[in-house]
Amino acid sequence: MKNAKTIQIFLPDGNPRGVRIAEITSRTVQVCLAPRASLDLALSRDELAAPGIYILFGSSEDDGKPTAYIGEAENFSKRIKNPDHQKREWTHAVVATSRIGFLTKTHVKFLESISIDEATKAKRYRLENSTGSSRPHVRESDEADIWDFFETMQLLVSALGYPIFDEMVKANTKKKDFLYCKGKGAEATGEYTEDGLVVFAGSTCALEDAKSAGAWIPQRRRELIDQGILEQVGDLYRFTENRVFPSPSAAANVVLGRHANGWTEWKYEDGKTLDEVKR
Numbered sequence: 174m175k176n177a178k179t180i181q182i183f184l185p186d187g188n189p190r191g192v193r194i195a196e197i198t199s200r201t202v203q204v205c206l207a208p209r210a211s212l213d214l215a216l217s218r219d220e221l222a223a224p225g226i227y228i229l230f231g232s233s234e235d236d237g238k239p240t241a242y243i244g245e246a247e248n249f250s251k252r253i254k255n256p257d258h259q260k261r262e263w264t265h266a267v268v269a270t271s272r273i274g275f276l277t278k279t280h281v282k283f284l285e286s287i288s289i290d291e292a293t294k295a296k297r298y299r300l301e302n303s304t305g306s307s308r309p310h311v312r313e314s315d316e317a318d319i320w321d322f323f324e325t326m327q328l329l330v331s332a333l334g335y336p337i338f339d340e341m342v343k344a345n346t347k348k349k350d351f352l353y354c355k356g357k358g359a360e361a362t363g364e365y366t367e368d369g370l371v372v373f374a375g376s377t378c379a380l381e382d383a384k385s386a387g388a389w390i391p392q393r394r395r396e397l398i399d400q401g402i403l404e405q406v407g408d409l410y411r412f413t414e415n416r417v418f419p420s421p422s423a424a425a426n427v428v429l430g431r432h433a434n435g436w437t438e439w440k441y442e443d444g445k446t447l448d449e450v451k452r
Contacts, residue, residue, distance in 0.1 A: 180332050186214060194220060195329045201272045202322055204329040208265050212253070215266070221249045224281050225270035226288055226326065229263035230298075230335060241298040241337055245285035247278055261301075267335060269326040275318070279309050283319050291323070291338045296414060298337050341371045341415045352439040352447060356429040358409045363424060363439065365447060370424040370435065371417045378403065378410040383431035390426050397427065421447055 183194040191211045196203045207215035215221060224247045231240035242261065246252035249268045253259075270276065276284070286308040292300055311319065327338040342364060352370070354361045361376035382391045394410070397403040403410045418424035421435025429438065436448035 178328065180329065182333075185218065186211075192218070193333060194218075195333055196272070197325060197329070200325050201275060202325040202329065203270055203272050204326060204333065205268045205270075206265060206333045206335075207268070209263060212266070215268075216250045216253070220270055221268050223248070223270040223274065224276040224278060225249060225268055226281060226284050227252070227266060227268045228288075228330070228335070228337065229258065229261060230265045230267065230337075231261070231263050231301075238297075238299050240301055241292065242301040243285060243288050243292060244302070245281040247281070265335075267330055267333065269322075269330070271322070275322070279311060280315065280319055280322075282309050283311055283316070284323060287320070287323055288326075288338070291327070295336075295338055295340050297339070297341065297417075336368070341366065341368065341417050342373065349442060352441060354425055354428050354435075354439050356438075359428050359430075361412075361424075361428045365421065365439070365451060366417070368417050369419045370421045370439065371415055372412055372424050372428065374412050374414045376412045376428065377406075378412070378428045379430035380405070380409050381430060383429075386426075386431050390430065390432070393423075394427055394430070 179198050181196055181198050185192050185194070191208060192215045193206045194203060195206070203220055205215060205218065205220050225245070227244050227246055227249050229242040242263065244252070253266065289300065289302065292298060330337060331339055350364060352363045352365060354363070356379060358379040359377055361372050361378065363370055363372045363376070378394070382394065394403065397416070398410070402413055402416055404413055418427070421439050422433060423435070425433040425435035425438040436452065437446045439447040441450060
């Protein structure tokens with residue numbers, strides 16, 4: 174139970190799809206999630222008038238990677254009325270503030286900087302602003318508090334359905350949990366996670382698409398090539414970064430260049446299939 178957490182989610186109008194305010198009962202961080210359609214209700218809340226970090230989430234692009242904009246504001250209710258934000262194609266806003274007024278202008282600038290850095294490292298979203306304001310100098314004790322705030326914010330934002338700061342591959346993953354998919358010209362390694370099947374950087378794919386691959390598989394592979402995620406190395410393709418696929422079969426299709434049942438193609442080191450272990 175060491176890492177167990179209790180998260181409280183408050184629904185101001187009782188709508189589970191509308192505005193949601195999340196907090197860990199023993200902490201001072203509060204995170205408000207507001208769909209754009211419910212922005213007026215959200216802006217009536219005092220939580221959004223305090224200094225904090227905000228993230229504007231967009232829908233997925235053609236490549237399946239959604240967009241996000243990370244910013245800081247002394248008052249989100251005023252900042253969101255900026256013409257640039259009004260024109261952005263965002264669908265949901267997340268705002269993190271302190272229940273006890275801990276954050277200052279300097280704090281939120283520092284928090285914005287580390288938030289952009291951590292989201293960039295996670296590579297789950299395409300950031301519309303890859304750099305923020307320069308990281309200001311703060312006292313060592315303040316820096317520790319800000320990082321503590323960030324870690325709580327990260328947990329709450331992820332719990333609300335937006336794991337923007339979470340790395341795809343867990344640092345403590347053991348080799349016995351790795352999965353392997355092999356075929357003609359293909360040798361991929363991955364992990365089955367809460368988000369789907371993550372194919373690790375360095376994995377290789379078949380160069381040629383099977384004649385029976387249809388239209389979707391070649392198209393998906395071309396998109397990954399255009400994005401620089403797949404690069405040709407000799408007579409195969411190689412993943413340049415970790416990539417999460419929504420299902421084991423979607424990952425196997427790209428790796429093998431043909432229709433494949435990912436539940437049986439992906440196997441653990443002992444030879445057992447993903448189907449045998451997880452189903």
